[in-house]
Amino acid sequence: MPHAFDQSLGRTEVGDAGAAIANPWMFFRRWVANPLQMGSVVPSSQALCRRIVGLTRWDLDQCVLELGAGTGVVSRALLAGGVPAERLFVVEIVPDMARHLRRVLPGVNVIEGDARELPSLLPAHWHGRVGSVICGIPLVLLPLAEQARFIGAIAAVAPNVGFLHYSYCATSPLPARKHSLIGRREAWTPMNFPPASVWRYAPA
Template sequence: MSLQSGLPLFLGQLIRSPHKISAIAPSSAALARRMAMELPLDRTGPVVELGAGTGKITRALLEAGVAPDDLHAFELNEEFVDNLRSGFPNIHVHHNKAQEMDQLGLNNVRAVVSGLPFLSMPGSIQHAILRASFKAMGPGGVYIQFTYGPKSPVQDRVSEELALTYTKSETIWGNLPPARVYSFRCAVV
């Protein structure tokens, strides 16, 4: 079985489980490529993708040179998980919550790339996901997150608690809705 086209799979899940889908369309190729551009070049090791969905960002990460055996995709939606496993048989697909990544023994992670809906998450869940991510990455790791909003998707309180700094990209107009990519670093791991 091959990877299903992103839009029909996404729309099917949106219709069947609207409370589990937090976007109006799957990520565009332009957004996926922009996220992959943020991978640090001075580090090696596994890359973790959170909320892999239809695999658009997964494909961009592989095209950017991430080895399939180094890519760990986390997804909660069972149909997306099945689709990712069939379409990308050589990557590691985890049917787990993002905040549980540190329980899987992942360490020395190069980067965490997230398609999670941070704007709709409570601060406690944001904190748990970011903490697990930076624990898996260690010093020098980068957490790459996109958002549709006009400001950082991480709540100010969470950002302060974790001593986060960030850079943000230009607006990616080729995405629906337009998005920005934020790259977070943690001063204290």
């Protein structure tokens, strides 16, 4: 029976996470260094994290995979929503941030690396046992061929699962049909800077 999170779960926990986990200063410094890679000036809000958690599904023998974990606000919300730390894999390309994630998220599988290399980053025995993939990497800013690399990497470790992708775009951040995907906006919140949507993309 797949798990679907009660959105009320994690409210306190996420709130308790506080600035030490969100580390907005580290986030902002990375944005100054590489705005295209970060895609946002500040970490996602608690409201957005709750919506992501509410859309995350996983089964008892599965893991949850988060791409572009940043300073860990979504990861923290997933833990508060019930994903066991040992079942949560988070991928982050910036070494400082990966170090921060290891410090603030004990027990979580923090993978420092490029999500385009997912098949070699995620331990092989988890391939095909991924309940949800949550992508926070700003794919909208990339050319089609680069987007396809991320989508292909996700499909290689999580065939037929699709992925959740949060974005500040008013319309679909990905040209779904060109990637042979079906995209649907499943949540929107004005309580984020900037206001954000959560899209679900699935194989067409």
